[in-house]
Amino acid sequence: MTTRAGGFDLSGKVVVLTGGGGILGARFTAALAGHGARVAVVDLDGGRAEAVSVEINRDHGPVTRPYVVDVTSPDRLEDLYAAVRADLGEVDVLVNGAAAKGPHFFDPFERFPLEEWNYVMRVNLTGVMLGCQVFGAAMAKRGRGSIINMLSVYGIVAPDQRIYEGARYEGRAINTPAVYSASKAAVWGLTKYLAAYWGPHGIRVNAVTPGGVFSGQDEGFVRNYSARVPLGRMAARDEICGAVVFLAADTSSYVTGQNIVVDGGLTVW
Numbered sequence: 439m440t441t442r443a444g445g446f447d448l449s450g451k452v453v454v455l456t457g458g459g460g461i462l463g464a465r466f467t468a469a470l471a472g473h474g475a476r477v478a479v480v481d482l483d484g485g486r487a488e489a490v491s492v493e494i495n496r497d498h499g500p501v502t503r504p505y506v507v508d509v510t511s512p513d514r515l516e517d518l519y520a521a522v523r524a525d526l527g528e529v530d531v532l533v534n535g536a537a538a539k540g541p542h543f544f545d546p547f548e549r550f551p552l553e554e555w556n557y558v559m560r561v562n563l564t565g566v567m568l569g570c571q572v573f574g575a576a577m578a579k580r581g582r583g584s585i586i587n588m589l590s591v592y593g594i595v596a597p598d599q600r601i602y603e604g605a606r607y608e609g610r611a612i613n614t615p616a617v618y619s620a621s622k623a624a625v626w627g628l629t630k631y632l633a634a635y636w637g638p639h640g641i642r643v644n645a646v647t648p649g650g651v652f653s654g655q656d657e658g659f660v661r662n663y664s665a666r667v668p669l670g671r672m673a674a675r676d677e678i679c680g681a682v683v684f685l686a687a688d689t690s691s692y693v694t695g696q697n698i699v700v701d702g703g704l705t706v707w
Contacts, residue, residue, distance in 0.1 A: 446687045449474035452526045453686060454518070456509050456569060457535030459486025461653050462588070462675055466533060467494055467502060469679035470686060476526045477502045480509075480518065482536070509536045509565035515572045528580065531686045532573040534566040534625075535588045539618075547616050555617045562621035563628070570632055570643075578639040586685045587629045589647040591701045593622025598666055605659035612659070626697060633695030642694040646681045649673055649701025668703030 453470050457463040458479035464486075470477050471494050479494075479502050481487035487504035494502045503525050507518045522529055538561035540554040566587055577583025597614040605612050626645055633643040650663050652672040664671045681698040684690050699705060 446683055446689055447474050448683070448687055451475045451530040451686065452478070452522065452528060453531040453533060454478045454480060454522055454529050454569075454573060455533040455535060456480045456507070456565070457537060457588070458504075459483050459490050460535065460537075462648065462651065462678055463535050464490045464493075465675045465679055466535065466682050467491075468497070469676070469683050471498045471501045473683055473687070475501070475531070475686065478505055478518070478522045478526060478529075479503065480505045480507050480536070482506065482508055509569060510560050512568050512572070515568055519572050519576065529573055529576065529583070531584045531586065532569060532577075533586045533588070533682060533686070534569050536565055537562050537588075537618075543615055543618075544610065544612050545615070550615060550617065558617045559621050559624075562618070563624045566625050567628060570628070574632065574636060574641060574643075577641045578636055581640040583641045584686055584690075585632065585641065585643045586682060587625050587643070587645045589626055589629075589645045589697065590618065590622040591647055591649045591699070591704055592619045593626055594647060594697070594699070595705050601659065601662035601666060603658075603662070605662070606656050607654070607659070612655075629697070630695050637694060642685070642690070644685045644690075644694060645697040646678065646685065647697055647699040647701065648678045649699075649704045651675055651678065666704060666707070667701070668706060671702065673700065673702060 453475045459481035467477050479487045479491045484506035491502040491504040507514050542551050542554045592614050602613045629645045650672045678700050
């Protein structure tokens with residue numbers, strides 16, 4: 439996903455990518471830079487943002503810069519906007535990829551702590567809203583822009599709890615908590631609202647929904663999950679990148695209010 443082609447050329451575009459140091463964010467950065475974009479790699483973890491930026495710049499030249507930002511802070515996001523404009527230029531694309539989990543993220547619903555529910559919602563939903571406010575307002579003044587919100591397959595369908603039986607990740611039992619599904623479903627609602635709200639101002643607002651992405655899950659989970667997918671496997675990280683590049687590029691100039699689901703067919707069943 440590193441070769442420019444036709445209408446997918448992002449040369450001259452500036453992209454702000456929150457969660458840019460994450461498992462998917464790092465690959466999105468590589469794909470966007472590989473298609474010619476200048477990318478602001480935004481993450482709460484400065485070390486991860488720096489590492490991604492250094493790696494991408496080694497392959498593509500000085501086309502990315504790392505930024506340490508808490509997406510739940512309006513003031514920090516305003517500072518980010520000013521810094522990116524000064525460092526890279528006016529922002530053309532915002533990718534809202536930041537997400538959070540806390541120490542009780544995998545606790546059963548019946549015992550899920552309210553403070554952790556509020557924390558995850560603040561990052562996954564309110565952080566997206568604030569990013570859209572700051573960068574979308576600037577795009578509206580310019581009369582153009584693309585906003586891409588990262589969802590989850592479990593924001594549009596319920597998780598099949600059977601696939602988690604005996605599953606472990608990094609040494610602990612896992613599941614998909616209700617707060618994650620609820621936050622991502624809410625972002626889909628916000629995406630549709632803003633697509634209609636900002637459409638007259640030339641801003642396109644869309645979503646990308648990844649299915650399960652392999653990132654070191656145990657064999658039992660991979661087997662159970664893959665059995666629920668028509669393509670019979672989990673996704674590789676790079677397989678989500680094409681949808682992001684498409685929505686960032688002018689090729690998708692008449693696409694707004696849409697959710698591109700990249701799930702191997704999981705949601706057809």
